[in-house]
Amino acid sequence: MNDRPPDRRRPRLTVIRDRIRRLADQARPAPPAGSSFAVLRERGLLPSQPPEASTGSAQEVRNERIVVGVNALATARGAGVLITYGLGSCIAVILLDPNSRVGAMCHYMLPDSTQDPRRSASQPLMFGDMAIAQLAEVFTRRGGDPRNAEAYVVGGASLSGMGDLFDIGGRNARMARVTLERLRYHVRGHEVGDRTSRTASLDLNTGAIVVATPGLAPRRLR
Amino acid sequence: MTREAIRHTIALRQYAAAAAVELPIPPAVMARMVALMDDPKRDAYKIAEVVEVDPGLGADSLRIANSAAFAFRNPVTSIRQAVVALGERLMRELIARRMRAILGRPELPGYEMLNEGLWRHSIRCAAAAARLSSRTAVSPGIAYTAGLMADIGKLALAQPLRERWDEVRARLEADADCAFDVLEDELLGADHAEIGAEMIRRWTLPPAIVAAVAHHHHPSAAPAKHRAIANVIHVADLVAMQIGVAAGSDGLWYRSDERAIAALEITPAIVEGLMCDVESDVAHLEELLSDPSA
Ligand SMILES: [Fe+2]
Numbered sequence: 001m002n003d004r005p006p007d008r009r010r011p012r013l014t015v016i017r018d019r020i021r022r023l024a025d026q027a028r029p030a031p032p033a034g035s036s037f038a039v040l041r042e043r044g045l046l047p048s049q050p051p052e053a054s055t056g057s058a059q060e061v062r063n064e065r066i067v068v069g070v071n072a073l074a075t076a077r078g079a080g081v082l083i084t085y086g087l088g089s090c091i092a093v094i095l096l097d098p099n100s101r102v103g104a105m106c107h108y109m110l111p112d113s114t115q116d117p118r119r120s121a122s123q124p125l126m127f128g129d130m131a132i133a134q135l136a137e138v139f140t141r142r143g144g145d146p147r148n149a150e151a152y153v154v155g156g157a158s159l160s161g162m163g164d165l166f167d168i169g170g171r172n173a174r175m176a177r178v179t180l181e182r183l184r185y186h187v188r189g190h191e192v193g194d195r196t197s198r199t200a201s202l203d204l205n206t207g208a209i210v211v212a213t214p215g216l217a218p219r220r221l222r
Numbered sequence: 223m224t225r226e227a228i229r230h231t232i233a234l235r236q237y238a239a240a241a242a243v244e245l246p247i248p249p250a251v252m253a254r255m256v257a258l259m260d261d262p263k264r265d266a267y268k269i270a271e272v273v274e275v276d277p278g279l280g281a282d283s284l285r286i287a288n289s290a291a292f293a294f295r296n297p298v299t300s301i302r303q304a305v306v307a308l309g310e311r312l313m314r315e316l317i318a319r320r321m322r323a324i325l326g327r328p329e330l331p332g333y334e335m336l337n338e339g340l341w342r343h344s345i346r347c348a349a350a351a352a353r354l355s356s357r358t359a360v361s362p363g364i365a366y367t368a369g370l371m372a373d374i375g376k377l378a379l380a381q382p383l384r385e386r387w388d389e390v391r392a393r394l395e396a397d398a399d400c401a402f403d404v405l406e407d408e409l410l411g412a413d414h415a416e417i418g419a420e421m422i423r424r425w426t427l428p429p430a431i432v433a434a435v436a437h438h439h440h441p442s443a444a445p446a447k448h449r450a451i452a453n454v455i456h457v458a459d460l461v462a463m464q465i466g467v468a469a470g471s472d473g474l475w476y477r478s479d480e481r482a483i484a485a486l487e488i489t490p491a492i493v494e495g496l497m498c499d500v501e502s503d504v505a506h507l508e509e510l511l512s513d514p515s516a
Contacts (some may be wrong), residue, residue: 070501086468115494160478168458195475196464197473211270214470
């Protein structure tokens with residue numbers, strides 16, 4: 001299988017697979033109670049029930065939970081909750097236009113696409129520089145105004161003791177800062193670094209941005 | 223044995239007994255599967271012979287070979303065909319899916335892992351271990367199996383950890399450089415690695431797997447003959463942690479073992495490449511989570 005000639009259909013297959021995975025993510029049951037997620041749910045920041053096959057009631061739209069998988073991105077407008085789980089050294093970047101209530105979130109694993117041209121061609125969302133550029137694009141396309149936009153950066157944890165070898169978290173966070181600056185997005189809040197795994201959510205009903213860590217109380221970035 | 227050592231051994235046994243789990247594959251079948259994975263001269267015939275012995279595994283084999291993940295052009299109708307198509311990979315798939323029955327808890331208290339987090343971390347550790355094994359003489363199937371079982375001891379420590387979480391948290395906040403397994407040992411009397419080894423000892427797996435589980439957070443302390451596999455599982459676990467997808471309250475609070483990293487000649491590019499490869503290796507297993515028929 002490894003010596004197959006480069007296949008031009010590959011990127012499309014990857015896109016389709018990512019789409020299937022996103023759908024699968026959305027169908028996944030809500031995490032059970034008894035954790036910091038329960039606190040989020042109590043405060044109405046997470047829906048109490050997983051989204052059902054939509055019958056289109058206003059309540060369901062309000063609570064629709066869009067799970068952003070690894071190396072993926074999503075947008076929403078006016079209602080719904082964008083959430084991504086388990087950011088280790090990965091980074092979530094959130095863009096929010098509070099006027100139009102357009103939000104976008106990506107979750108990438110590695111900093112720099114130029115380090116791996118082969119993979120970045122088939123999975124651009126895996127790399128910070130390309131993921132954030134695409135995030136800005138879909139955010140604008142969905143109706144977000146870059147001049148009103150607020151950016152938030154979450155994740156980038158690191159293991160200790162080995163300097164650069166396991167400091168992908170630090171490099172991921174730097175790439176977020178540099179890329180957002182280059183695209184002229186203002187970083188209004190962040191929680192990056194240290195050694196904890198995080199879950200980040202943006203509730204478009206309220207504009208709340210919350211970071212949760214297993215075993216700790218959730219924090220509000222906005 | 224000092225009094226301290228005796229107390230430690232008793233704590234280990236108590237934790238392991240309290241969390242006793244059955245091997246999800248009949249022990250004799252498992253032993254033959256592991257032996258075959260370690261045998262460079264195995265062939266499809268020998269693998270089929272082992273899998274066919276157990277009706278459940280035979281049915282699983284057909285289900286795996288016909289799953290969307292492998293998408294063969296024609297339906298696979300016999301175990302022999304499944305083995306020819308998938309080879310050793312079939313055995314790894316069987317073990318990973320069966321281990322889900324043990325590790326795939328919807329919620330693990332203390333470690334606060336959700337959505338089968340322990341299993342999802344373990345399949346990543348296993349996939350990374352299989353890939354890293356090529357840097358050593360360890361066979362990929364053995365590395366995979368050890369990686370899958372590395373953190374099984376967390377099942378035993380989950381509840382005790384939750385009960386003393388406030389102390390654990392205070393220690394983490396006080397010392398940015400502390401290691402979670404050391405905390406477990408100090409506050410709960412044993413760490414999840416050694417408890418895990420104690421739990422699987424009854425499964426009559428090769429000693430290398432038990433040693434790798436026991437030493438996965440400090441492989442340099444493993445006996446010389448098992449050091450290579452311990453190094454592999456150590457680095458594989460760090461890679462899986464770094465991805466973070468299924469991390470718990472212990473987050474990335476572990477120390478890397480410099481000697482293991484030097485022995486495997488790990489560079490940043492290798493770590494990054496592994497993170498990508500592992501995510502694609504486990505994608506089809508992740509899809510099982512949303513498939514009620516799986
Ligand atoms: Fe561990």
